[in-house]
Amino acid sequence: MSSRAGYFRGGWLGVALGLCLVAPLAAADVPEASGEWRRMAPLPEARTEVSVATDGERIFLAGGFLQAGEDSATAPRTLFVYDPADDRWESLTELPRGVNHAGFEYHDGRLYLIAGYDEASFTPIDAFHIYDLDADEWRQGPSLPTPRGALATAVLDGRIHAIGGTTHGREDVGAHEAYDPQRDEWTERAALPTPRNHHRAAAIDGRIVVLAGRDDTTFRLTTNEIYLPAEDRWEEGAPVPTGRSGVAVAVLDGWVYLFGGETFTPERRTFDEAERYHPAEDRWERLPAMPTARHGLDAAAVAGAIYVIAGGPEAGFAFSDVNERLVPEE
Secondary structure (H helix, E strand, O other), rough: HHHHHHHHHHHHHHHHHOOOOOOOOHHHHHEEOEEEEOOOOOOOOOEEEOOEEEEOOEEEEEEEEEEEOOOEOOOEEEEEEOOOOOEEEEEEOOOOOEOOOOEEEEEOOOOEEOOOOOOOOEEOOOOOOOOOOOEEEEOOOOOOOOOOOEEEEEEEEEEEEEEOOOHHHHHHHEEEEEEEEOOOOOEEEEOOOOOEEEEEEEEEEOOOEEEOOOOOOOOOOOOOOEEOOOOEEEEOOOOOOOEEOOOOOEEEEEEEEEEEOOOOOOOOEOOEEEEEOOOOEEEEEEEEOOOOOOOOHHHHHEOEEEEEEOOEOOHHHOOOOOEEEEEOOO
């Protein structure tokens, strides 16, 4: 068994066994919402632990693992772009280095690739690469102050926020640093109250919502923490109905959508749950389940629909090329 597979199947699982287990919240307490799923053009490669970003018209996908054997993988460098209007994928460019579990954001004509794990390993890095879409050029930006993988990122008020994740020694951190493109520098912000990894962040209504994830006690965090930039502080939101890690999020019409995930305790499984959170009203709704349960996926919203892409259909080391679209109904 490779070190990569061992991370999922041995290391984390061994830590989790015997520790407290967190069960999902009661489904009866969460109202249901409507929506329709549809299978779309698959990603050209089956990947997991990917990162996506959108400019509002196209979806960009970078990084992750590409299967090389039963228990081994490579770090693919092809950056793909998807056009939802044509339901078509194309290769756009090559990454400067292979990464997995990385942050990936779009802002003002540029793509930002933030930290993650190096190549096909689980070694946290501080690399920060910026791709100018018009010039078709990469440049190396200032290093992230805290190297980490399995972090969460979001763009708020023109700044790229890097939140939480796992640094050297597999230590979960609450580190929160923001990059200002105008000054080309990172600054420290209020730390995430609950250090964790395999969580996700979304910017909405002038705030950043950070959902789910795992720490050294559980794979199924229900934690919902919200960052208020004007006060540089965090507050708690209504807990996630179904705790899990390795999730995807997207923002659409005042809601934060949360998809998929995995756990290893009390059973080894992936999740098909699709839920959404309304920050202004601090409440959750449950949506129709994803057609394909998976973790290590990512999602983006374009033109009233959400595209949920790639990820492993089995907990741990698994891969898919799945691209499923959700059109929520009001």
